[in-house]
Amino acid sequence: VEARNKINKYRKILTSYSGEDVLETGCGTGRNFCFYKEFQNVTAVDYSDEMLNCSKKVLESKEVNNGEGSDNEIKCKNINLKNVDCEELAKEFGENKFDSVVDIMNFQAYNNPELVLENMKKVVKNKGKLIIIC
Numbered sequence: 212v213e214a215r216n217k218i219n220k221y222r223k224i225l226t227s228y229s230g231e232d233v234l235e236t237g238c239g240t241g242r243n244f245c246f247y248k249e250f251q252n253v254t255a256v257d258y259s260d261e262m263l264n265c266s267k268k269v270l271e272s273k274e275v276n277n278g279e280g281s282d283n284e285i286k287c288k289n290i291n292l293k294n295v296d297c298e299e300l301a302k303e304f305g306e307n308k309f310d311s312v313v314d315i316m317n318f319q320a321y322n323n324p325e326l327v328l329e330n331m332k333k334v335v336k337n338k339g340k341l342i343i344i345c
Contacts, residue, residue: 218344219277222246222315225342230310234334236297236327237317238262241269242277247287254309256295263292298323300330307333311340318345 219242226246235243238255239262247253257263269275270290275283295303298321312331321327331341 218316221344225315225344226313228311228340229313229342230340232308232310234300234304234309234312234331236300236312236314236331237320238266238292239317241266242275243313243315244269244285244287244290245275245277245283247285247290249286249288251287251289253287253290254293254304255290256293256297256300258294258296260294263294266292297321297327298330300327301333304334307336309335309339311335311342313342315342315344318343 222243223246226243229247229251231251233247233251233253235253235255238257241255244255244266255266257266270285270292273285275285277283312335314331318324318327335341
């Protein structure tokens with residue numbers, strides 16, 4: 212479904228709008244990691260240890276298997292993984308911490324998407340960006 216709908220094209224475009232300090236929520240298998248720039252600081256969170264283990268393997272291999280050929284190398288040098296419930300982002304990180312929050316293809320999985328969105332708004336800096344694909 213993602214290939215047919217060209218989601219990777221949108222992942223690449225939208226992550227290009229993220230700032231220096233990024234929070235990626237619901238990082239899953241790390242499919243967005245290849246779209247971040249070398250200078251960025253990315254905190255990638257997921258509630259699932261299994262998904263975080265997948266992300267860890269992707270980081271160790273320095274490549275994302277996204278089906279896009281040459282666009283799969285991870286250039287970002289500072290991606291940190293953390294087990295966090297997205298309903299508790301503000302509790303975990305405090306307010307006004309990140310230049311942008313990136314969430315791609317996760318809102319349908321959150322138990323309380325309204326609470327997650329409120330937390331995203333709290334942790335992003337004033338005039339920061341929420342970058343969301345549903």
